[in-house]
Amino acid sequence: MIEEDISKDDIINAYRNVILERTLDKKLLGINRQGFLPFYIPNMGHEALHAAIGMALRDIDFFYPYYRDLGSDIARVGLDFVLAQMFSTEKDNELGRDMPLHISNKAKNVGPVITTVGGHLMAATGVAYSHKYQKKPGIVVATFGDGATSTPDFHVAMNFSAVYSLPILFICENNQWAISYPVEDQTKVEISKKAEAYGFTGIKIDGNNFVEAYHAIKNAILNVEKGSMPILIDAVTYRMGPHTTADDPNKYRKTIINEGDPLDPLTIIENDIKRMKILNDEEISNIKNEINDTVSKEVERYEKMNKPGKETLFKNIYENDPWYITEERGEIQ
Amino acid sequence: MTEMNMVKALNNALDTMLDKDKSVILIGEDIAKDGGVFRVTDGLYAKYGDERVVSTPLSELGIVGMSIGMAMDGLRPIPEIQFLDFIYTAMDQIVSQMAKIRYRTNGDYILPMVLRTPYGGGVSGGPYHSQSSEAYFAHTAGLVVVTPSNPYDAKGLLISSIESNDPVMFLEPKRLYYSIKNDVPDNYYKVEIGKAKRILEGDDVTLITYGPMVPLVKSVVQKNNINADVIDLITLNPFDKDTVINSVKRTGRAVIVHEAPKMFGVGAEISATIAEKAIDYLQAPILRVTGMDIPVPFILEDYYVPNEKRIMNAINKVINY
Ligand SMILES: Cc1ncc(C[n+]2csc(CCOP(=O)(O)OP(=O)(O)O)c2C)c(N)n1
Numbered sequence: 025m026i027e028e029d030i031s032k033d034d035i036i037n038a039y040r041n042v043i044l045e046r047t048l049d050k051k052l053l054g055i056n057r058q059g060f061l062p063f064y065i066p067n068m069g070h071e072a073l074h075a076a077i078g079m080a081l082r083d084i085d086f087f088y089p090y091y092r093d094l095g096s097d098i099a100r101v102g103l104d105f106v107l108a109q110m111f112s113t114e115k116d117n118e119l120g121r122d123m124p125l126h127i128s129n130k131a132k133n134v135g136p137v138i139t140t141v142g143g144h145l146m147a148a149t150g151v152a153y154s155h156k157y158q159k160k161p162g163i164v165v166a167t168f169g170d171g172a173t174s175t176p177d178f179h180v181a182m183n184f185s186a187v188y189s190l191p192i193l194f195i196c197e198n199n200q201w202a203i204s205y206p207v208e209d210q211t212k213v214e215i216s217k218k219a220e221a222y223g224f225t226g227i228k229i230d231g232n233n234f235v236e237a238y239h240a241i242k243n244a245i246l247n248v249e250k251g252s253m254p255i256l257i258d259a260v261t262y263r264m265g266p267h268t269t270a271d272d273p274n275k276y277r278k279t280i281i282n283e284g285d286p287l288d289p290l291t292i293i294e295n296d297i298k299r300m301k302i303l304n305d306e307e308i309s310n311i312k313n314e315i316n317d318t319v320s321k322e323v324e325r326y327e328k329m330n331k332p333g334k335e336t337l338f339k340n341i342y343e344n345d346p347w348y349i350t351e352e353r354g355e356i357q
Numbered sequence: 358m359t360e361m362n363m364v365k366a367l368n369n370a371l372d373t374m375l376d377k378d379k380s381v382i383l384i385g386e387d388i389a390k391d392g393g394v395f396r397v398t399d400g401l402y403a404k405y406g407d408e409r410v411v412s413t414p415l416s417e418l419g420i421v422g423m424s425i426g427m428a429m430d431g432l433r434p435i436p437e438i439q440f441l442d443f444i445y446t447a448m449d450q451i452v453s454q455m456a457k458i459r460y461r462t463n464g465d466y467i468l469p470m471v472l473r474t475p476y477g478g479g480v481s482g483g484p485y486h487s488q489s490s491e492a493y494f495a496h497t498a499g500l501v502v503v504t505p506s507n508p509y510d511a512k513g514l515l516i517s518s519i520e521s522n523d524p525v526m527f528l529e530p531k532r533l534y535y536s537i538k539n540d541v542p543d544n545y546y547k548v549e550i551g552k553a554k555r556i557l558e559g560d561d562v563t564l565i566t567y568g569p570m571v572p573l574v575k576s577v578v579q580k581n582n583i584n585a586d587v588i589d590l591i592t593l594n595p596f597d598k599d600t601v602i603n604s605v606k607r608t609g610r611a612v613i614v615h616e617a618p619k620m621f622g623v624g625a626e627i628s629a630t631i632a633e634k635a636i637d638y639l640q641a642p643i644l645r646v647t648g649m650d651i652p653v654p655f656i657l658e659d660y661y662v663p664n665e666k667r668i669m670n671a672i673n674k675v676i677n678y
Pocket residue numbers: 092139140141142168169170171172173199201202203263267
């Protein structure tokens with residue numbers, strides 16, 4: 025179902041993004057098990073959606089991701105930036121101050137990922153207000169999980185953004201689980217329908233199908249811009265792995281999509297590519313090998329990189345250090 | 358110079374900064390046409406329009422959260438929380454984002470915003486219009502917490518806060534909104550953040566106070582001819598350690614007066630700092646005169662808030678120790 029305005033190159037690009045995210049994700053999980061990465065948030069299952077988000081957003085759009093956006097982040101700020109943060113290196117923009125995947129990049133219009141579920145949605149709304157007030161081009165795109173739809177922040181953000189007609193696109197990465205809590209218990213109404221209660225459009229899409237997700241997000245961005253009203257997308261996907269490396273999903277569910285299954289988003293896009301004869305088997309395996317090599321090399325490089333030292337501990341708590349910060353700096357042992 | 362009460366002085370500061378800087382935006386419940394329930398934003402909507410003086414739906418979380426996003430994107434928002442008592446649904450925004458974004462992003466994003474809110478008693482407001490919960494905010498790294506005690510300081514301190522690149526909690530003692538007037542310059546001026554003022558000078562005892570209790574402490578000291586240093590902290594975090602310590606070293610005695618409850622409050626921090634840095638100079642225990650450790654009562658508020666008798670008891674105790 026490749027539609028006319030998606031070129032072969034776009035599909036190949038998306039496929040590469042999916043492979044990169046999957047390969048890196050598995051690599052990082054492995055490294056965590058070996059004890060070299062203290063914590064990780066698996067992304068398996070979200071790859072097609074992340075590729076769609078990464079490719080649909082324009083540089084002028086402000087991206088406010090959540091913690092499970094590995095592929096969208098890489099598309100936006102690059103592999104180097106993401107790995108520098110992932111391994112809390114001295115090259116990390118944030119000096120290792122937050123957990124893996126909690127990126128922030130003002131220069132690239134990316135808001136700081138916040139652990140508090142839903143906690144960024146009002147800030148995203150504020151960025152949208154500011155964009156409108158300052159007549160900046162582009163819109164704000166905020167992502168979050170299905171669990172976040174129960175937070176007050178989600179509802180207040182939906183309401184405020186509609187009240188002030190703000191240019192913001194809410195994308196719910198509905199992976200059907202909030203740790204152990206299934207989406208059918210999280211809410212008794214389709215997530216996309218919630219938009220209507222606030223006076224704007226909600227759309228439900230198959231987040232595991234790159235082409236559908238890419239079109240929907242691209243169109244939604246244009247429609248938000250044109251209609252100066254928010255839009256909510258419920259992108260249905262599936263968290264194929266554990267919630268985090270501290271989680272054991274066998275305690276609360278039977279995993280229904282496993283790697284390589286027909287519903288695995290990687291399988292879906294790979295089958296499309298083969299069926300449309302965009303790439304042959306050899307080209308596919310070349311891509312996989314090439315990306316595998318890059319991932320191994322880059323991960324090793326960042327894994328070995330120096331970490332910020334204790335002298336950085338007190339930087340940037342305020343613009344100027346209060347007297348007690350100066351005292352406490354002297355107390356570090 | 359114009360003689361003004363604190364509400365007028367705050368209004369004047371906001372007007373001054375709205376006029377000076379297009380990035381300043383006011384946001385809060387009923388602040389536009391209505392001018393806010395205490396009238397602090399009166400007339401500003403008519404002058405600057407609904408894009409810059411923004412009335413909001415009824416959500417404190419929304420008001421603070423939206424301001425955080427505005428500040429991240431280069432504006433200088435000034436959210437108003439109608440009463441401090443209603444701030445708690447925004448607590449996560451304040452503690453997890455407003456306070457931490459600069460540190461967490463190592464300064465990639467900064468939040469030049471001023472959260473204004475009336476606090477304390479004096480209006481027979483009962484438990485939900487009278488709270489003094491400054492300690493919650495003063496305890497949170499990343500927030501600056503200030504509170505003026507007169508119209509002159511209110512205007513200059515608000516201008517300093519708006520121009521600060523740190524997020525500021527600007528706590529307005531509502532019992533002083535209309536009760537005192539003084540001469541306020543018509544133009545732009547600043548009162549420095551982090552600097553206390555010695556409003557009376559004396560050698561026998563140091564009284565340390567701030568915000569709503571300043572006029573009371575001052576009048577008690579004057580009326581009873583106490584030879585006291587009276588320090589108005591103005592900034593709670595980071596408080597002016599030097600002014601406090603230098604005074605206590607000279608007088609050897611300290612009494613701290615605040616309207617907020619005693620347990621784990623601002624007075625405890627000041628007291629501990631004095632003990633750490635000047636214990637050899639002390640000639641008496643440090644005493645605190647504070648609000649009681651109960652919710653603010655509706656009809657018996659006068660027994661909750663420090664009064665002349667309680668302040669004099671403490672002063673006499675340390676002087677005669
Ligand atoms: C406000 C809040 N409560 C609880 C948590 C702990 N927690 C972290 S992630 C999570 C589940 C979130 O699920 P969802 O929003 O669906 O996103 P997903 O992790 O599935 O991508 C919980 C409960 C938190 N971070 N924030």
